[in-house]
Amino acid sequence: MIEYLPNILFFILLLTSSCLFFRNLNRIRRNIFLGKDLDRNDQRSLRWKNMIRVALGQSKMVSRPIAGTLHVIVYVGFILINIELLEIILDGLTGKHRLFAPYLGSIYSFLIAVFEVLAFLVLVAVFFFWTRRNVLKIKRFLKDEMKGWPKLDADIILYFEVVLMLLFLSMNATDSILQDLDPTNYIKAGSFPISQFIAPLFEGISIENLRILERSFWWIHISGIFIFMNYLYYSKHLHILLAFPNTFYANLNSKGKFKVDVNIKNEVQSMMDPSFLIPEGKNTVPDKFGASDVFDLNWVQLMNAYSCTECGRCTSVCPANITGKKLSPRKIMMDTRDRLEEVGENLNSNKGVFKLDQKQLLNDYVSPEELWACTSCNACVEACPIEIDPLSIIMDMRQYLVMEQSAAPAELNSMMGNIENNGAPWPFSNQDRLQWADE
Amino acid sequence: MLNVPTLAKLQAEGKKPNVVFWVGCAGSFDDRAKKITKAFVKILNQTGTSFAVLGAEETCTGDPAKRAGNEFLFQMQALQNITTLNSYDVTKIVTTCPHCFNTLKNEYPELGGNYNVMHHTQFLKQLLKEETLTxxxxxxxxxxxxxxxxxxxxxxxxxxxxxxxxxxxxxxxxxxxxxxxxxxxxxxxxxxxxxxxxxxxxxxxxxxxxxxxxxxxxxxxxxxxxxxxxxxxxxxxxxxxxxxxxxxxxxxxxxxxxxx
Missing domain, CATH: 3.40.50 (Rossmann fold)
Known part of the structure; x- marks a missing residue:
């Protein structure tokens, strides 16, 4: 029985961390669906293609070649090393070391070599990422909204990756030595182009101690992965999962096409023409125009908020932000997520029923000053590597300010007054529209 | 002298233009933009393009109202314009303003306004391709x-x-x-x-x-x-x-x- 203790322990660890992970994932799902309905199930083949190109193919990442290339390395490393993770988990459950080796033969050696090279490249890429954030101090990583936890969060993720890769390589290094010293327990398999350089560190250590070391690395590595998996929920790193649905359900229309609320068409028509009768059952004016809180946004906008990695490409191209205004599209996404998580916590502690908290996204998180600085130029939407749409949130909140609170800046009120009275944003008579032809 | 027929005038003569030139508020009232409007009309005249403007029947597309958050005012403008355009059976529109272009092209269809909308650079490119314009x-x-x-x-x-x-x-x-x-x-x-x-x-x-x-x-x-x-x-x-x-x-x- 005692010989199975590690397997049982591992099983418990796997089960606990998976349960935690799926519980948290479920909470995210619940929070996302607090948003309004939006049908994005049309053009499915185009959506699949878009997801494959943008999320799987990283097509938008590489528009910035340095960050893009580094990211592709970490991304490919992450995906491929996860294949090895399958073997590591089976090792934990069955106690059988290098389970796939006998079936794969020389391909196995090749794969292990590839994983090692990738692990090394990931380390190099992570080093550059860390340098960009902490030494080169690239501007977009140092904006106001990045102070405190967001900065720490970004660094923690990098440290996680370093530790995991080093453990993976150390595990292989000790394993490769044991393959020679202890062939009954450690079958000869794999090739170790990178860890061979670490191996000398472990030479001269007794077989007993090497076994302990190898198992320790193995346990810390897999535990680290489980911790990281559960850290995701608290971090900005959910994009590794959500980038896929996020690009699948992205807006496929022209970026200039803003949402047209066809529900109010009848109401508008009856206002313009008193003889127009609203067809029965067709008067569907919403209870509230626009958005003042996360409940007023649609589920895709809320998923956008969870998907955001806070890379700040949006903010770095925002004309308002570049010229020193308060608006930062990244902050809009971070605020939306923070408010949504606050609502989520509220639900968790009140048995799933939202208890009014006298707070909302508008004012408590996002100020009107930020919203009015937007030029609706779509640069943020274009820049996002996973097609997040901060502009749609800004526009929904503007709509709330104008239609529910009549809180537009005074100049915009006079512009709108002009349109209403004489059909142009300036106070000219509509009868003079053709005067230019005679001038 | 510019030749700028209105849709109303052409209709009275029993004629229909190939394309409606949507001048836009800036193009109608702003002194700098009026020069652009005239330059474009000169090209239309030179190439003998059959076109007309709405003149006093044109009104703001509603774009600035919509971007400012006023969906109601936007739709009032849109429905008014769609009624006018549809009453003339307009099918093709060209405009020198990208904001009008975007709104007419993307935001009018759902409200019942379906037109082939072109920006003037696209239109001129087409004239060039047809060798009407050199x-x-x-x-x-x-x-x-x-x-x-x-x-x-x-x-x-x-x-x-x-x-x-x-x-x-x-x-x-x-x-x-x-x-x-x-x-x-x-x-x-x-x-x-x-x-x-x-x-x-x-x-x-x-x-x-x-x-x-x-x-x-x-x-x-x-x-x-x-x-x-x-x-x-x-x-x-x-x-x-x-x-x-x-x-x-x-x-x-x-x-x-x-x-x-």
């Missing part, structure tokens, strides 16, 4: 021209090449700014910003964009939007570069090249 290169030979992408033409509707193809016909040197095409920087006018003061910051957006444009050492900054034109012209004045750099619409470039 562009004389001489006047701009050797000049450096940089093109400022209007957000509502470029990013919003993926039209990047039409204006560039036209500029290239001028025998001029087309130089690109650091951020151009899908990465083009806004002039600062969109989203109803044109009609209000900017929020507190270190700089005006149009100054930032003008500085980018001036880095290409251009003789001419080509624009394709009346609002961008205003913003860039103001920027050039602010930088006291009026003597060296002109801001011109693509239609004005072609009208000038063709001595119209």
């Amino acid at each position: 562009i004389e290169g001489g006047k701009f030979k050797g000049k450096r021209i940089t093109f400022h992408d209007p957000c509502y033409l470029g990013r919003a509707n993926n039209v990047y090449e039409a204006p560039r193809e036209l500029i290239q016909k001028l025998d001029a040197e087309l130089v690109e700014m650091k951020s151009c095409k899908s990465k083009g920087l806004c002039c600062g006018a969109g989203g109803a910003q044109m009609f209000k003061d900017a929020e507190a910051g270190d700089k005006e957006v149009n100054i930032e964009r003008t500085e980018e444009a001036l880095k290409t050492k251009p003789d001419i900054i080509a624009a394709a939007c009346p609002f961008c034109n205003t913003m860039m012209t103001d920027g050039i004045k602010n930088k006291a570069q009026e003597g060296n750099t002109q801001v011109m619409d693509v239609a004005e470039l072609i009208a000038t090249a063709n001595d119209l």
